Amino acid sequence: GESVGLHLPTLSVQEGDNSIINCAYSNSASDYFIWYKQESGKGPQFIIDIRSNMDKRQGQRVTVLLNKTVKHLSLQIAATQPGDSAVYFCAENIFRGSSNTGKLIFGQGTTLQVKP
Amino acid sequence: EAGVAQSPRYKIIEKRQSVAFWCNPISGHATLYWYQQILGQGPKLLIQFQNNGVVDDSQLPKDRFSAERLKGVDSTLKIQPAKLEDSAVYLCASSLRAGVSYEQYFGPGTRLTVT
Numbered sequence: 001g002e003s004v005g006l007h008l009p010t011l012s013v014q015e016g017d018n019s020i021i022n023c024a025y026s027n028s029a030s031d032y033f034i035w036y037k038q039e040s041g042k043g044p045q046f047i048i049d050i051r052s053n054m055d056k057r058q059g060q061r062v063t064v065l066l067n068k069t070v071k072h073l074s075l076q077i078a079a080t081q082p083g084d085s086a087v088y089f090c091a092e093n094i095f096r097g098s099s100n101t102g103k104l105i106f107g108q109g110t111t112l113q114v115k116p
Numbered sequence: 117e118a119g120v121a122q123s124p125r126y127k128i129i130e131k132r133q134s135v136a137f138w139c140n141p142i143s144g145h146a147t148l149y150w151y152q153q154i155l156g157q158g159p160k161l162l163i164q165f166q167n168n169g170v171v172d173d174s175q176l177p178k179d180r181f182s183a184e185r186l187k188g189v190d191s192t193l194k195i196q197p198a199k200l201e202d203s204a205v206y207l208c209a210s211s212l213r214a215g216v217s218y219e220q221y222f223g224p225g226t227r228l229t230v231t
Contacts (some may be wrong), residue, residue: 043224089159096171
């Protein structure tokens with residue numbers, strides 16, 4: 001069935017180090033992927049997205065890499081800060097051709113802990 | 117711009133009672149979503165509205181859950197009767213349109229505890 005999963009439930013890094021959060025997906029038909037950040041008591045917040053015709057996309061301090069061959073997605077955070085501490089979810093947005101709409105399927109999340 | 121508003125933020129009920137959640141999306145957003153997020157898991161889509169019509173309710177437990185968006189703006193999600201396994205955070209999200217490239221904006225959620 002459809003599923004989007006993350007490799008590690010928790011990642012602990014030192015402030016200032018780079019963080020890499022991984023995600024494996026199973027739906028080879030997905031063509032749009034999104035990373036979300038969820039802080040305690042809040043809803044998920046969009047970080048960065050990537051389409052399947054790309055293998056890399058950069059934002060401010062964040063980079064998403066997509067490897068369609070092995071169906072793997074990663075989020076890299078440069079110079080990790082205490083404010084980056086949160087749960088990170090990857091999600092695939094599946095296109096429903098019949099209604100021309102998208103449907104988000106989320107993975108289980110990785111908790112990023114930043115040590116000062 | 118104001119974000120997605122949800123109320124209440126917290127609710128504790130006993131099993132077999134009923135409960136309702138309210139969502140006010142971002143102004144002008146045609147598409148509204150309700151998600152269920154069980155502790156330690158990612159959000160799972162329950163129902164998606166395009167204006168006041170249902171696009172997808174395939175994962176909504178229709179024997180106990182119902183949702184409406186009568187005027188194409190605010191929405192309510194109801195559970196009747198509640199079960200212990202309904203304990204979760206219920207997230208509302210909205211997007212300008214329903215296409216894959218339109219960003220979904222999430223509200224803070226309602227945390228439901230069923231005892």
